[in-house]
Amino acid sequence: MNSDSYQAIMAQRPGIMRASVGIDYAQYTTGVLAFDYERLLADTGYDIDATHKVQRTTAVGDTPLVELHNMTELVRAVAPPGKGARLFVKDEAANPSGSFKDRRASLSVHEAAKRGYPGVAAATSGNYGAAVASQAAKAGLGCIVVQEAFDSQAIAQPEIAEKTRACEAYGAEVIRLSVGPELFYVFLQVLKETGYFNASLYTPYSILGIETLGYELARQVKQHTGRFPDVVIATHAGGGNVTGTARGLLKAGATNTQMVAASVDLSGLHMASDHDFNRKSFTTGHTGFSMPFTTWPDRADVPRNAARALRYMDRFVTVSQGEVFYITQVLAELEGMERGPAGNTSLAAAFAIARNLDQQQIVVVQETEYTGAGKHPIAQLNLARQMGIEVTRGDPRDNKPGERIVIPEHPSQIAVVDVDLDHVRHSYLRNGIESLPADTMLDDVDIEFLAAETRSSRTYVQETIDEWHGKRR
């Protein structure tokens, strides 16, 4: 077997990971499934103040909180009397590379430099690549970004093409790949060859870097309105955004704030399909990531994912592609903020959720992202048409991912679909049990861990597992 073959490199995964992240994850294992999540995060030594200090050195964070007065009025125009909460947005596009991902990249790059790694590498097709490249440029480190960028017809996803350009603008090497999960194999090869730091989206550094977002916004809202937000909505994909933001809110004392995860519904499209690749008008923030990662976070590129969204979400909703494009246009034309579109997933959800809340209540959309060539509803919808997808005005409930994008005709049509969290918890528990050899006995510490992971109780976990065992017998 060639030492660089797919099988050979994948077999070296544990060693490559350990060298490139510099964390011995095994030391945190406490049961057959359980590990000490809080200690994994705490051992990095970064609390909110330490993270903030690092982020200030590269102008990351401390972004403006913007009240969306006109959109709030539009919510009230379509809300029942007395309803229509105040909408705010945290303008994360003000970060150096144009998204909240700078927060995630900052601690990783800081650690890589501190520990003497010659560079940083990241497997990402999105804003995170630009963020790592930007932070690496400032730190004087080499940067390699591995992207899934084009299909077998050599058609590039326009948003990813823009990310290629941005990464190259910051001096990074960009490896562009066609569609497929073997991207991870190429990424491991790069890590092995270069000895670079793995700036994974899922290390403790990446998650701790987001805590400042939740912390800042809680304090900003309190300062501005005298109260903590009632609802904070985060666009949800791999789970980091929800996890880090919620942890930051808790650290600021906003313990009664409801944390909502929002994803674009891309059900029916396969994430590893060459055919489906350019039939998705969103490259992130969609159910293709959020469903698998919520129901089993440890499918990430590190042994233990520090993004564990199910621990923190109070509610999980989806919106359609057409609704997000609609709200992106509204944000530009009513608030003078051209942002997104992917980051506006949570804004579309916020618009729907605010309608049913009281007027004195506060809903915060915790991010925006920069917009530009490729990374724009116009570019996405032109590609969609080129791929044979119908684009029309109508009832957004008629959206069908990969076939039809329906732009609402009226703001009253914007609605969220609730994901059944009980179903998600069951899926998580099933994935956990199925990851173990048959007849593995769970320890007490595992039951405790699963209860924390699913934000349920020991009784809930025990009863769910017993029920399956009963069915098997």
Add this chain to the structure above:
Amino acid sequence: MTELIGKGTWVEIHRIVLPAGERAPQVPDDTRQVSLEMRVKGFLVAPASPGEEAEIVTSVGRRLRGVVRQVNPAYTHGFGAPIAELSGIGREVRALLRGRRQGS
């Protein structure tokens, strides 16, 4: 004979990482039937011809080999034509707000 591209020129190389038939077991059928391809940009180490294999040095100094596909590759992504289904939204929501303000 094609003209040689000069040493130091910014080019994009292309190579097959995994041919169709050698893809990972978990990929769906449509993906299995095509190759995993790689494209990377860098500076040519020595003069080369388009369509021939050559070596580049990337921005971080890595040396990679592949077939030269593009010379000084353009960024061609953009916006395209305005989308009629989006163009009317601003007027519609402004009219809604006007109506509400006049009504109250």
